[in-house]
Amino acid sequence: MFVHIGDNIVLPIKEIVGIFDISVLEDKATRDFLKISEEEGFVKNNKYDNRERSFVLTGQNIYFSPITSVTLKKRIEKIYNQQDGDLFEQEEEDEIDNT
Template identity: 45%
Template sequence: MFLHIGADVEIRLKDLVGIFDMKSMEDSKITTEFLKVAREEGFVCVVSKDDIKTIIITEEKGRNVVYLSPISSATLQKRIHLLSDLSIIN
């Protein structure tokens, strides 16, 4: 199953490590340092030019990827639950 995280970007649910609300994380020194290092090492993908609302971490082919998404973490969680419900039905 795939999760649409903004623009034309989708991630595989099985690759998902975590979804984090940007507002609750932006005051954290650890998060700021993590994002700085992730950008420097080239594993950040900015999904859209819109305001960043969510940090999404995946592991794809043994490599961590950090997506910065304009879609709220609450909306993404609702989509995941909907996809999970659909997979049970099918």
């Protein structure tokens, strides 16, 4: 399953480690982390000229989003609820069938 995070970016839900409100950038440690991540090429899209409202951390990259963290959470919950409560079970079964 996938979630659209804005700016024509769609991510596999199982790769998302965290979704953070942009307000966490008030913390110096977070700003430093994102600065280093950007310098090392882990930030995969540009900021939105102060329109960014959240950022999504995956196992390998960081994506800024113009969509709030609350809305992204609701999108994932909606997908989860449509899958009868187990978002990853079908993917795991598919992986077993392919081996």
